[in-house]
Amino acid sequence: MQMNDRFKKTKKILIKKVPIKGSLPPVRGPLGQIFLSLIIFLLLVSAYSSLSGLSSKTSDVPLSELAQDITAGSVSGIVISGDKLAITYKDGEEKISKKETNTALTTTLKNYDVPADALSEVKIEVKNDQGFLYWFSSLAPIILPILFILFFLWFLSRQVKGAGMQAFTFGQSKARMISPGDLSQKVTFKDVAGSKEAKEELREIVDFLKNPKKFLDIGARIPKGILLMGAPGTGKTLLARAVAGEAGVSFFSISGSEFVEMFVGVGASRVRDLFDLAKKAAPAIIFVDEIDAVGRVRGTGVGGGNDEREQTLNQILVEMDGFEPNEKVIVMAATNRPDVLDPALLRPGRFDRRVTLDLPDRKDRGEILLIHARKKPFAEDVNLSVIAERTPGFSGADLYSLMNEAAILAARENRTTVAQFDLIRSIEKVMLGPERQSHLLSEREKELTAYHEAGHALVASVLPYADPVHKISIISRGRALGFTMKLPLEERKLQSKKEFLDDIAVGLGGYVVEKNIFEDVTTGPSNDLQVTTALARDMVTKYGMSEKMGPIALESSGGKPLFGTGVGDKDYSEQVGSQIDAEVSKIINDAVRKAEKIIKDYREVLDAISKKLIEVETIEQKEFEEILVLHGIKLKKKKDIEHQK
Numbered sequence: 001m002q003m004n005d006r007f008k009k010t011k012k013i014l015i016k017k018v019p020i021k022g023s024l025p026p027v028r029g030p031l032g033q034i035f036l037s038l039i040i041f042l043l044l045v046s047a048y049s050s051l052s053g054l055s056s057k058t059s060d061v062p063l064s065e066l067a068q069d070i071t072a073g074s075v076s077g078i079v080i081s082g083d084k085l086a087i088t089y090k091d092g093e094e095k096i097s098k099k100e101t102n103t104a105l106t107t108t109l110k111n112y113d114v115p116a117d118a119l120s121e122v123k124i125e126v127k128n129d130q131g132f133l134y135w136f137s138s139l140a141p142i143i144l145p146i147l148f149i150l151f152f153l154w155f156l157s158r159q160v161k162g163a164g165m166q167a168f169t170f171g172q173s174k175a176r177m178i179s180p181g182d183l184s185q186k187v188t189f190k191d192v193a194g195s196k197e198a199k200e201e202l203r204e205i206v207d208f209l210k211n212p213k214k215f216l217d218i219g220a221r222i223p224k225g226i227l228l229m230g231a232p233g234t235g236k237t238l239l240a241r242a243v244a245g246e247a248g249v250s251f252f253s254i255s256g257s258e259f260v261e262m263f264v265g266v267g268a269s270r271v272r273d274l275f276d277l278a279k280k281a282a283p284a285i286i287f288v289d290e291i292d293a294v295g296r297v298r299g300t301g302v303g304g305g306n307d308e309r310e311q312t313l314n315q316i317l318v319e320m321d322g323f324e325p326n327e328k329v330i331v332m333a334a335t336n337r338p339d340v341l342d343p344a345l346l347r348p349g350r351f352d353r354r355v356t357l358d359l360p361d362r363k364d365r366g367e368i369l370l371i372h373a374r375k376k377p378f379a380e381d382v383n384l385s386v387i388a389e390r391t392p393g394f395s396g397a398d399l400y401s402l403m404n405e406a407a408i409l410a411a412r413e414n415r416t417t418v419a420q421f422d423l424i425r426s427i428e429k430v431m432l433g434p435e436r437q438s439h440l441l442s443e444r445e446k447e448l449t450a451y452h453e454a455g456h457a458l459v460a461s462v463l464p465y466a467d468p469v470h471k472i473s474i475i476s477r478g479r480a481l482g483f484t485m486k487l488p489l490e491e492r493k494l495q496s497k498k499e500f501l502d503d504i505a506v507g508l509g510g511y512v513v514e515k516n517i518f519e520d521v522t523t524g525p526s527n528d529l530q531v532t533t534a535l536a537r538d539m540v541t542k543y544g545m546s547e548k549m550g551p552i553a554l555e556s557s558g559g560k561p562l563f564g565t566g567v568g569d570k571d572y573s574e575q576v577g578s579q580i581d582a583e584v585s586k587i588i589n590d591a592v593r594k595a596e597k598i599i600k601d602y603r604e605v606l607d608a609i610s611k612k613l614i615e616v617e618t619i620e621q622k623e624f625e626e627i628l629v630l631h632g633i634k635l636k637k638k639k640d641i642e643h644q645k
């Protein structure tokens with residue numbers, strides 16, 4: 001395995017969610033909704049029960065009949081509770097009746113001309129109707145269903161907390177807001193290292209937000225939209241927050257994917273809501289992170305979700321066009337796929353300012369490391385410029401996680417300061433994932449891996465345009481069984497065809513060794529093959545580095561955009577396609593031949609490196625160069641390379 005794929009980690013910035021007014025009726029939140037439906041339900045229930053109560057409480061026996069029965073002597077007892085009468089007859093029959101509420105039963109009966117001696121034979125009992133049982137028995141029919149429904153709703157809300165309850169709040173923007181007064185979350189340009197040009201561009205925006213009158217008085221039109229472009233982890237989000245922090249304005253941030261949900265029309269209504277909010281809080285910055293999620297080229301009709309995305313995008317455009325010239329709201333957006341954005345977004349008056357963030361160079365890496373070193377106690381041996389030198393291709397986010405890993409390593413070993421070797425170990429960890437010491441290789445696997453890595457390393461050391469080897473290891477990390485780390489002698493922005501060709505040969509070094517020395521091929525080099533083939537293809541289709549195809553770019557730098565120009569839309573014919581394939585395999589075959597020759601010519605060096613690797617598992621640059629010198633291979637120097645170019 002060669003080190004080409006990298007592990008990207010991005011830090012999540014925790015920003016508190018503020019409840020934001022939505023475009024729904026006044027009852028807010030899931031709880032409010034439950035209460036509303038509960039009250040309606042209660043009203044229904046009580047209406048029903050009082051209606052049904054009326055019919056069931058009509059007396060079984062009218063009072064007049066009761067009076068006759070008592071006079072006739074057939075009643076044995078009456079139990080009075082409230083105005084209800086439970087009558088027991090001598091023959092065991094039970095009936096109910098009702099008396100007038102405010103008069104005593106005896107008085108009523110006397111009014112019906114019941115003789116006193118007949119009345120005295122009836123056992124009259126008065127029950128206290130305030131008792132718990134009374135209340136319970138009369139309220140249970142109402143309360144029990146309510147409890148049941150409540151439980152049901154609660155259960156439901158637990159089940160569908162994510163999706164179902166959002167049905168009540170979907171129109172709201174969901175944006176996170178950082179107000180200028182929130183010092184704990186304040187980020188300024190001081191927290192962003194490097195990116196000098198970007199900061200220079202954005203300083204103008206800060207100026208405007210701080211002092212809009214100056215610009216408006218002179219009739220200047222301030223850009224409405226700024227698009228931050230750059231690889232993941234280059235600090236786009238950070239920089240956007242820093243602009244808000246510098247200017248001291250409110251910062252609304254939302255991610256492109258948050259606009260689009262399961263309901264059609266949600267995206268557009270969220271956009272409206274967000275812009276309304278920002279206008280109220282003006283001066284303000286609206287930050288749409290990962291705008292490519294909604295801002296892809298429209299009208300390609302691939303996939304059903306497109307309509308929703310298009311509506312959302314249209315709404316963003318409408319809102320931006322609708323800005324009054326003196327509305328002090330600026331929209332910032334970030335993307336790492338500027339090539340797939342809809343051209344309408346890039347028109348003047350929308351995101352017409354574009355700021356590119358590059359991966360940091362050595363000096364910037366040093367500064368980023370310094371920023372993240374602020375709160376960490378370091379041992380005296382720490383030299384951050386060495387770390388910066390050894391981390392080409394690291395993004396700001398990678399450097400952040402490198403610092404963090406180093407601190408974790410030190411803490412795990414109960415040290416109070418972070419040492420240089422913690423930092424060095426973390427470089428590999430960030431690049432390749434953690435070491436897997438438990439992943440034991442069998443004898444044969446170990447030998448094979450050692451030869452494989454030695455193959456990469458040897459080819460890299462012999463070929464003039466390949467980067468020198470920095471470290472070889474057969475300790476498995478992440479998914480790789482071993483790795484060979486190469487570092488360029490110098491940071492470079494351009495790569496030449498010769499370098500690419502040598503790189504491909506180095507990449508195939510492991511495969512060639514397995515095939516020629518072990519006379520069999522394992523699944524080990526599959527990643528190597530992917531990487532080298534992709535590189536060879538890019539040489540042909542993107543960089544015009546094939547003699548036969550000539551200087552034509554057949555694919556844009558972003559690769560084939562799936563939604564951009566439609567699926568299967570190739571810019572070239574089948575014929576050209578097969579020519580490309582032929583060129584790619586020619587490059588690969590040449591590289592294989594080159595590697596094979598080196599492995600034959602320098603067989604003892606290969607054996608020596610592999611033997612050493614099996615013995616010590618990891619070889620650092622110095623030991624490796626000693627082996628090379630011992631076998632008469634010239635080391636690469638900066639001057640040599642420059643001379644050769």
Ligand code: ADP
Binds near residue numbers: 011368
């Ligand atoms: P992006 O949005 O471009 O993917 P972020 O802004 O989320 O990247 O960066 C992730 C983290 O990386 C930041 O929170 C910060 O800690 C660190 N970082 C990135 N670039 C820089 C930089 N130029 N200076 C300091 N820290 C940086």
Ligand code: ZN
Binds near residue numbers: 002528
């Ligand atoms: Zn390999």
Ligand code: MG
Binds near residue numbers: 236237289334
């Ligand atoms: Mg980001």
